[in-house]
Amino acid sequence: MKLSSGTKVVVMSVVAGLIGGGAAAGGVTYFSQDNQAAETSSKTTAVKVNDNNVKGTSSATKAFKNVSGAVVSVINLQKQQSLQSGMYGGITGDSSDSDSSDLETASEGSGVIYKKNNNTAYIVTNNHVVSDSNAIQVLLSDGTKLTAKLVGTDEQTDLAVLKVSANKIKEVADFADSSKAEAGQSVLAIGSPLGSDYATSVTEGIVSATKRQVDATDESGNSLGKATVLQTDAAINPGNSGGPLVNLAGQVVGINSMKLASSEDGTSVEGMGFAIPSNTVVSIINELEKNGKIERPALGVSMVDLSNVSTSDQSDVLHLPASVSGGVVVVDTERDYPAANGGLTQYDVITKVDGKSVDNSGELRDVLYKHKIGDSVKLTYYHSGKEKTVTVKLDKSTSSLSNAQ
Template sequence: MRGAKGRSDRDLQWRFRLEGRCKTMGLFDDDFYSTRVSKRSKETGGSRFRSSGQGSTLRVALISSAASAVIVALLFTLMGGGGATGRSAKPALTGGQSLVETSERIISAAEKVRPAVVSVINMTNAALDLQDSDKELDGGEIPYASSMGSGVIFQKKGGKAYIITNAHVVQDAARVQAVLVSGKKKEAKIVGMDVVTDLAVLEVDDKDIEAVVELGDSEKIRDGEMVIAIGNPLGFGDSLTQGIVSNKKRIIPVSMNQDGNYDWEQEVIQIDAAINAGNSGGALVDLNGKLIGINSMKVADMGVEGIGFAIPIDNAMPILKELLAKGKISRAYMGIFTLDLQTYLEAQTDVSDDDAGSSEEDGKEPSADDGSAAAAEPVVPDGVYDGVIVLEAVGPAMDAGLVAGDIIVQLDDKPIDSTLALRKYLYNDKKIGESLKVTYYRKGDKATLNVKLQEKPQQSDDEETGAEGEK
């Protein structure tokens, strides 16, 4: 008995030491993970422990595993994953698209589009004057006083390749070059440009050009869809940024001659992909590598990030086709310089003197010598607050009888409250050769007349930035 008791005491001490070690390690301290073994199990030997206790535990484990598998399968089926049998699990995005798949799609889209995106170098006359006579443009560095943007090759035909870019990228250019992704430079010709929509088409020879971008459908994109912007930001050619569509149809006001007065409203795709100087004219593509927009502008105010805009490709293509065919966009021309009536009234009450300037291209204030509003002060009837004041009438408007000081309030019985509204109605709703009914006030009396619209002459871009003119 002493020997048995001695062994029992030693077993008990050993057992306490083992339990103390497990608790000290701090891993588990419940019975399921304990190192304790029952006295009966020790006395009956290992064979009975394996055939009884372990067998029971194994059965419980198997039953639990089977039940868990059934529950998981049921949940997976209810969540719409039944069609993914045999596929490895991946972190999913909306629509069942995995993160790995999305990353691969971005890489594939970039590889597909990048060869079709070029850098555009705009050399102005000032830049050419500063250039050394023995220094060629293709000598490496971009000469002083030149500017850079981006473009997208969208067509090859008859030995020529055609490039989309923004009008402001090539405006006032004396010489233009396109730089391929390979680094090869090509002299580019401006086929046509339209400052209203901010689009232009360039032409280069198609030697060494293999890639042409595939056109997408900007109408089918969705808010939140992932997109890629490719271009030449800050001179870093062939740069890629990623973001989402913040708003597929954003309407923003545009000042075409950067004078602070809004001349047009542009429908654009708002994105949060990084857009910087030099990205203008570059490609906005979806994850299929299809062109859905032309990167055009960004909000650059202090503290503003992630607000960029692109011209939808569906809106751009009709303009590009007309530029290819005619080299210009033909629009109805009325022939007036204008000032918003609201701006005039604000100036009269000293609310905003700065907003009361002329809309003439050279920015000069009208005077009696130039036959503008100063020579014929408008008479504003009581209760009239919206309309446009005629500063000067030329061409069709002058022939129809409009004069300086007239206040236009309706076109074809449609209320007109601003120069922007007048221009949009002319460009969107009227055609060259049509008659336009004009309702106006002259010296307080209301009257109407008809103006026969003509095609806007090319030289008028320099002469007029009034109602329907553009700069």
């Protein structure tokens, strides 16, 4: 450590010496050419700004102007618990909303206005942008702040719909057919990176890949399965979530949702952002507008990935054979739902659905959600170490559940 410090001092001294030498040499030159320098100075003309030689408006600028007025900042407001509430609320069991603490900004994201209907305007954003909010505000591109009402959310696709008064709304965005998007096409990401202080920022890139499959997780880290997304190298930063990815016609081709900052081994990466394709977005927001929720078949189980259970618990509590390395552990079952009706109980481990192996809860959902309410599925599971199968009818939906699937 001492050697390093000494080295830094030497380097700094050498640099200072060089700068001093340069200054001295410059001084000698100046004095030896004093008359010439003065003469040159008298002929100096002022610098001026020249005409901008860029003629016309670029395609990117046209696209930005076409849609930027429909892009908003979404502000998630949450109640901050007072110290007294935090100390005594849990003891008394008082969970009422009577706490006098003001609502404060918990997080910010982006959104895009896609529809006006009479006096109501509709905005699509990400579910994780508005999750756990006590109130929501949106900041329009002209600086107007409005109170928004939550119409519906879908954790599975990470989408949410808000509505606001349309009195101040001047522009709405159009959706393009995302199935026509091609790798290499130019796109713009518009939103509020790092929050509303940088509202309506735009970055440019290309579609890096279409129909990319990425792992999605909920806020607890449990797998939600594979999400099919558009990949882009347009810069996407915290706060861009929920904002639009648009083509050079100014049409929305996706809703920015996530980025990959590093690989599993910790290698830093750049230019890997992902957007929910507009075709998926349109399908979900139409149903959210209509029902406020998405109807999907439910087994009626709370579950955890087997990979999150220690090896000792897999053996001592679940009594699993060593050959079982993947699956979903049933933590609890909902009465009168398909799993309970089929005989599944706590600590059973589901390993297959319709004969297809499921290593985690995401893969289970992927298979399950391909079915409709009313279909039947065959479950393969382990109960007290023994493999069993049962066919259950999917007669319930996820919308009637809180945390179960």
